[in-house]
Amino acid sequence: MDIDLAELANSCGEWLRGSGPESDIVISSRIRLARNLADFPFISKASEQDRAQIEQILHAKIEAVRAAGLLPHEVHYLDVDQLEEIDRQFLVERHLISREHAESEGARGVLIDGGEQSSVMINEEDHLRIQVMHSGLDLESAWEQINQIDDLFEQQVNYAFSDKLGYLTACPTNTGTGLRVSVMLHLPALVITRQIDKVFRSLQKINLAVRGLYGEGSQAMGDFYQISNQITLGMSEQELTGKVADIVPVLLAYERQAREYLIRESQETLHDRVSRAYGILRTAQTISSEETLHLLSSVRMGVNLGLIGDVQIPTVNKLFVHTQPAHLQKLAGIELDSSDRNIQRATYLRRHLGGEVPPPATQN
Template sequence: MNLDDLVSTNGEWLRGSGPEADIVISSRIRLARNLADFPFISKTTESDRAEIERILHSQIQAIQEAGKAPGDALYLNVTDLAEVDRQFLVERQLISREHAESDGARSVVIDTDERYSVMINEEDHLRIQVMHSGLDLEAALQRINMLDDLIEEQVNYAFSDKLGYLTACPTNVGTGLRVSVMLHLPALVITRQIEKVFKSLQKINLAVRGLYGEGSQATGDFYQISNQVTLGQTEEGLAKKVADVVPVLISYERQAREFLIHESQETLHDRVSRAFGILRTAQTISSEETLHLLSSVRMGINLGLIGDLPIPTINKLLIHTQPAHLQKLSGNELDAADRNIERATYLRQHLNVDGTSDPSNN
């Protein structure tokens, strides 16, 4: 399997069948680790980075070949990838923007079902991440601990008996764990309750970010909720902290949706109908507008305003209409104007099919 084989597929985290998947898109857990025998990435030489990459790649490959890690894996040298391929991996959430845009020896190992990826020479020597559909943090934590243990059997991590795992960023020192849940919260946005909710999260040291994590803005009512500090806490405790908060957010979103159905039904129906209509007929459309309209359609499906259109299709469109995906799917480099035309064509092809119902008929 190669990178191009991923283009037409959907990762496990996009399948839309996990717990609470109407609101929770995915659960992700990431671990930051460094090798004890090398300086942090910001202090490494080019030869250091090359040696770190060689060591970690060979050890992860050995784990895979021994059949200890689940599934098949794809190894990619990020340094050698074209810009569109690096951006494709960012859109797929398999690598970070920093990993895509930095210099020097760096790579990624990807489970072909996209349940996990391992970034080598990102901000830290090693970034392991696991992604599951819906609210499934317990299973994600079990999987990432298994992968972490397998790698730690082969290499010597930088670790302090007093502080825990040592990381490039002080906020990651300790467990090195970042727990993140991606939520779709359109009703809280429409009812203007979202800022109040986020202020409450900040008071308990939970960060709110956009679709692509740190440094990204919220688009299309999709938000990532994650812990900010790991020092002095256990991995289980951090996962529980996020896991305890997310059901409250789900409850708030459901209440807001119920309010819209009972108090603003015509307005809500019009919003969903217009969004669906534009997506099915547009001749040119931007990425940002597409996300906003797909957000309304996704909510409309979950509220029964649109029939016979599965959530996994919408989840797929959220990713496949991003710039790099469109170019990979078309097989051509496209400027912004051509991408807008290609995006509209792709949407029409996937939304104007037999069996989908127009919400104006419901």
């Protein structure tokens, strides 16, 4: 069954549902597994024909598993190579495929479950990239879900595996379990109080990586940061998951202390910052994606601190993704240039934040 991306655009992806534990700060918990087929070279060395064969084999296995009723949810398969650029970017904004997968070439696909909790990328950096994402701090159940999916695939195909090294992957840092555990955090108070760099230096000392909104190589837009393990070799899945899980409460405490400090020491300045951000978003006639994320970050913090009472967190969360370029165009049903997107974005924000201003009356 094909998935209607235009229909999907009207909903909110799992990563911003805001329904999980500690969801005022922890946006999502994600676990990713890198796997490769034993009979083919890594993607960087694979020929066009190799890639096509890998995609055909894995797509066929997916269909067999689906036909047997072994998948727990309704799933959809998309031929990424055949998608329009805007649709590929839409899936990136949705966190269902990576930027590298979207911008690559040749045979590649993605399996998506209807609830957007899991996706399986074929022919990204590795032959298979399985990911599961849950709202809030929920690493344990995310691991249980991805382990089940991985077991299903391992019953169908022969993974590249070494008794000494574990699962063999294109990047040496993934060799071993092939596991990458990450949490996405919203840390505006640590940014405002200029403590963020000190916190991240501490994380790097214990081999945890800090990345932006869309993972490796991306900027930390909207004060969103992804914290993840850097290496997998020599540690079990449980140890890796536990290492990330153990540090999250410390980061939550730092962010909450920073928020309390702002309320205690500079409440007027904080209230002014939040109110200005809310006011601009409700009245702007044109606004960029970057400015929108920056202002929404302040509004989201303001709602959580009780400084804004007439907007709910799910609405703010939805605006983070629906105001991204590809989403705006899918919602509008037409392609828009940068200038038109800025106007469309402002209109969308005013409509959803109750700031819509009627056009001036025409004079006779």
